[in-house]
Amino acid sequence: MVRLKDAARRFRNFRFRHSVAALVALSALSIHVHAQQAEAQRVITIVMADGKTGRTLTPDNFVIRFNHLNAIRNDSLLLNDDGSGKIKVPANATYISVQGTYHNSIDLYINCDAAMEKDTSTLHWYSIADILSTGIATPNECYKGKYAKNAAIPPVRGELIFYVREIGWHDDLWD
Numbered sequence: 001m002v003r004l005k006d007a008a009r010r011f012r013n014f015r016f017r018h019s020v021a022a023l024v025a026l027s028a029l030s031i032h033v034h035a036q037q038a039e040a041q042r043v044i045t046i047v048m049a050d051g052k053t054g055r056t057l058t059p060d061n062f063v064i065r066f067n068h069l070n071a072i073r074n075d076s077l078l079l080n081d082d083g084s085g086k087i088k089v090p091a092n093a094t095y096i097s098v099q100g101t102y103h104n105s106i107d108l109y110i111n112c113d114a115a116m117e118k119d120t121s122t123l124h125w126y127s128i129a130d131i132l133s134t135g136i137a138t139p140n141e142c143y144k145g146k147y148a149k150n151a152a153i154p155p156v157r158g159e160l161i162f163y164v165r166e167i168g169w170h171d172d173l174w175d
Contacts (some may be wrong), residue, residue: 017160030174042088042091043083043086043158044087044088044089044096044131044158044160045086045089045158046062046064046085046086046087046160047084047110047153047160048098048100048163048164049084049162049164050144050151050165051140051151051164051165052143054150054153054163055108056084057083057100058082059100059102060100060102060103060104060105061079061100061101062079062087062098062099063072063099063100064077064087064096064097065097065098066095066096066097068095073090085170093128094127096126096127096160097125097126098111098160100164102166107166107167109164109167110164110165110168111124111138111162112139112140112164113140113141115141115142115165124138126138126160127150130162132157132158133159135155135156135157135160136160137153137155137156137161138161138163139163140152142165143165152160
């Protein structure tokens with residue numbers, strides 16, 4: 001009789017140990033999957049719009065910079081047919097700045113968030129955390145606010161919308 005009770009205890013202890021081991025393995029797996037999902041969520045959609053009309057423009061390429069550095073980081077950029085781009089944000093990145101090129105050249109659009117400044121090539125930086133949580137539409141200072149309400153596009157979570165205009169003759173005078 002004693003032997004049956006000992007065998008039953010050993011069997012319960014064996015089951016308990018394996019269930020604990022299985023629980024630990026499942027929790028480690030869920031943490032790993034959650035970390036991968038968190039990393040996958042660090043993708044920003046970039047939309048470039050005309051500052052006058054609000055229509056989405058298709059750039060030749062985006063010029064993307066992170067963390068107030070001058071280095072261009074287009075290595076994980078994917079351009080879509082509709083003109084938007086998706087970029088996987090590096091783990092250490094906290095700020096982003098975006099520009100667009102046109103006419104199959106390296107000519108850069110003037111970002112409308114710097115259009116009222118004396119130096120229109122000034123880069124403005126936007127928080128990646130804010131973009132991922134609520135989305136950001138940059139200020140549209142092109143055309144002195146005349147078309148700003150017509151061109152306004154509401155941002156979606158994970159989306160950076162920035163307004164641009166081409167370089168005009170008056171911009172070339174200051175170069």
